[in-house]
Amino acid sequence: MINELDLVVLKRDVPSERLTAGDVGTVVLVHQEGEAFEVEFTTLSGDTVAVVTLDASDVRPVGAREIVHARAVN
Numbered sequence: 001m002i003n004e005l006d007l008v009v010l011k012r013d014v015p016s017e018r019l020t021a022g023d024v025g026t027v028v029l030v031h032q033e034g035e036a037f038e039v040e041f042t043t044l045s046g047d048t049v050a051v052v053t054l055d056a057s058d059v060r061p062v063g064a065r066e067i068v069h070a071r072a073v074n
Contacts, residue, residue: 004030008039008059009066017041017050018073024062025052049073 002008010023019041028051029038035056041049 002027002030002034002037002056002059002061004028007062008037009062010039010041010054011058011060014050014052014054017052019050019052020071022069024068025059043073044070 004027006027007024008027010019010021010025013020023041025039025041027037028040031037031053036053037056037059038051038053039059040051043049
């Protein structure tokens with residue numbers, strides 16, 4: 001179960017928001033008992049890139065053995 005303030009991994013590209021599959025965001029709001037989530041994506045320095053409402057099928061929890069990978073946001 002994904003809760004508020006959990007880190008999640010984006011499963012698909014969202015070009016209109018400059019997001020790509022694999023980007024990591026923070027859940028800021030859970031909609032309809034987990035059917036959708038408001039997720040904030042930030043740069044590593046803390047600047048907000050996007051806050052997006054995503055269906056549960058668009059994100060997954062962060063795995064215990066995963067590592068974050070940096071990329072530049074255009």
